[in-house]
Each structure stands twice: as C-alpha cells, then as structure tokens.
Amino acid sequence: MDRERAVPDAVDPGLRADCGSCFGLCCVALPFAASADFAIDKDAGRPCPNLRTDFRCGVHSQLRQRGFTGCTVFDCFGAGQKVSQVTFGGQDWRSAPGTARQMFDVFPVMRQLHELLWYLTEALTLPAARPVHAALRAALEKTQGLTRGSAQELLALDVPAHRGEVNALLLRTSELVRAGVPGRKKQRRGADLMGARLKGAGLRGANLRGACLIAADLTGADLRTADLIGADLRDADLAGADLTGALFLTQAQLNAARGDAATALPPSLTRPAHWQARPAAPADPRP
Incomplete structure (x- = not known):
C-alpha cells in the first residue's frame, strides 16, 4: 500500500x-x-x-x-x-x-x-x-x-x-x-512535453495537470503522487514507470499510453491488454 x-x-x-x-x-x-x-x-x-x-x-x-x-x-x-x-x-x-x-x-x-x-x-x-x-x-x-x-x-x-x-x-x-512529498516538486501544469525525453525522470509529486505528454518517453520515470488530471498520455511510453499513487489518473489515459508488465499502477486501474509483457531476460551465454 x-x-x-x-x-x-x-x-x-x-x-x-x-x-x-x-x-x-x-x-x-x-x-x-x-x-x-x-x-x-x-x-x-x-x-x-x-x-x-x-x-x-x-x-x-x-x-x-x-x-x-x-x-x-x-x-x-x-x-x-x-x-x-x-x-x-x-x-x-x-x-x-x-x-x-x-x-x-x-x-x-x-x-x-x-x-x-x-x-x-x-x-x-x-x-x-x-x-x-x-x-x-x-x-x-x-x-x-x-x-x-x-x-x-x-x-x-x-x-x-x-x-x-x-x-x-x-x-x-x-x-x-x-505537500507531503519530500523534496522540490516540479511544476509543469499545462506544459508542452510532446515527445519529451523523460526516461528515468524524478517526477514524484509533480504537477502535470493538463500537460501534453503525447509520445513522451517516460520509461522508468518516478510518477508517484504526480497529479495527472487531464494530462494527454497518448502514445507516451510508460514502460517500467512507477505510477503508484498517481493522482487522478484514469483508465482512458492508460489505455491511450504504452506500457509493460513492469509499469506500477494504482490498484483501482487495470493494465491495458495491448501493453507489452516484460521483455524476457537474455539467455546466459556461459556453458
């Protein structure tokens, strides 16, 4: 929890x-x-x-x-x-x-x-x-x-x-x-982040209300407790991202995005069927 x-x-x-x-x-x-x-x-x-x-x-x-x-x-x-x-x-x-x-x-x-x-x-x-x-x-x-x-x-x-x-x-x-999230929170309300390279970004507690995140690379990003109400996540890559506790995230937003089995979701939402499974680990080449 x-x-x-x-x-x-x-x-x-x-x-x-x-x-x-x-x-x-x-x-x-x-x-x-x-x-x-x-x-x-x-x-x-x-x-x-x-x-x-x-x-x-x-x-x-x-x-x-x-x-x-x-x-x-x-x-x-x-x-x-x-x-x-x-x-x-x-x-x-x-x-x-x-x-x-x-x-x-x-x-x-x-x-x-x-x-x-x-x-x-x-x-x-x-x-x-x-x-x-x-x-x-x-x-x-x-x-x-x-x-x-x-x-x-x-x-x-x-x-x-x-x-x-x-x-x-x-x-x-x-x-x-x-306010209860430690550290400085990013204020990106309504920001144009289309196609932004945010791989592994620390966005915990960020204000992303209404932000345009179309096709943004959010792989491995920390989005815990980020406010995502109205954010456009169409084709955004959420593979491996942590959305635990993300505020006001909806099923439609997830459905429009891409993700995988490693994407952490709030318990009220369902992993979309079209998301990719976690890639298999490469075989060990050693005999």
Whole structure:
C-alpha cells in the first residue's frame, strides 16, 4: 500500500463501464473522423457499422487490428449504463426512436458528471486531503444527485460551472497530498512535453495537470503522487514507470499510453491488454 493512501481504493462499480447494460451509446452518440484512431468517418447520432442489433460491437476483439484504436481507449466511467437504465428506464433508442436524439445528447453530459465522481471518490480516499473531506463529500453527493436528474434537467445543466466548483476542490486536494512529498516538486501544469525525453525522470509529486505528454518517453520515470488530471498520455511510453499513487489518473489515459508488465499502477486501474509483457531476460551465454 502506498504511503499517500491509508485506505484501499473503493471505486463505485457504477463508475466502471458495463457494456452489457448499455445501448451502445458510445458507438452511436459520439462522432469520429478517419485518422490514426478510427478507420472511418462517423457523424454523431449515426450507429457505427460495427454495432450489432444487441448493442454489442461485432469486431470488439479486433478493434486495434481494424483501425479502431480510439474505441479501445475510450472510457465512459459508467455513464452509458446510467443513461440507458436510469435516465431512460431501460427503454432503448431502437425500440423507441423518438428518444434517440435526447438520449444521445444526454450521454456526454452524464459522462462528464461520472468523470467528476471518479475524481471525487478518489480524493476521499486520500488521508492528506482530510481538511477538505467534508467539502469533497458534499460535492460528491451533489454530483450524484445531478446524475439522477431527468433528461431535460441534465441537458439544462451548466456543466462547466459545476466542473469548475469541483476542480477547485480537486486542486486543493492535490496541493495537500503533494505537500507531503519530500523534496522540490516540479511544476509543469499545462506544459508542452510532446515527445519529451523523460526516461528515468524524478517526477514524484509533480504537477502535470493538463500537460501534453503525447509520445513522451517516460520509461522508468518516478510518477508517484504526480497529479495527472487531464494530462494527454497518448502514445507516451510508460514502460517500467512507477505510477503508484498517481493522482487522478484514469483508465482512458492508460489505455491511450504504452506500457509493460513492469509499469506500477494504482490498484483501482487495470493494465491495458495491448501493453507489452516484460521483455524476457537474455539467455546466459556461459556453458
């Protein structure tokens, strides 16, 4: 157990995607363009041609090979099943096409709220943030209440304003936790570190909020207790890096990066299937 967390992570199962309880919303509601991440163009509200009638992906096991890497990176934080089963009471957009437009518009709103719930839940596991636990708990309960609103209420919600309120608490949480890390912490909030050579870098307790780390070499880097909220880790190499206790790291960020079996992760996150296994040690040439 890392020093910054005295209690185990207790992520609400409702904040993890349950595709079996969703009406394929990420495959319909969201647009994408032909690129390195997607093989085709698709408009918002148009079903992906790979979506089956049972709302499951017909090429799920071959997404990366077929040019749909972006699908393997995306994480809805459980918003898909919440919209499908709670907001719309289990009525799907195929059997009730009149609900489709509204359902698709609600989905990205719900995803943002569930992302905030993920961060708030994590913040409440951090003993160093105890001075703001009451405020964090109040924000968590308020956000949970918002997710239970009607479709009309969700669409009328000022999400940026609510996100701003929550972000202020998350920033204070980060400051409290990182203050307990010994030594001078690097302040690289919003920094452009695309392709940066940071192999073995000492980034423990660093402020990397919103930093661009696309294709950065972070192999063997010490990222313990670094604040990574909103950091762009697409194609960043995390092989052998230590992300133990990294603050506000999400599954989507890991999915977008590269790593291996030696990458140390927070217990609430899963090692992506596409990450490479630890290279085998060279054979001993001695007889």
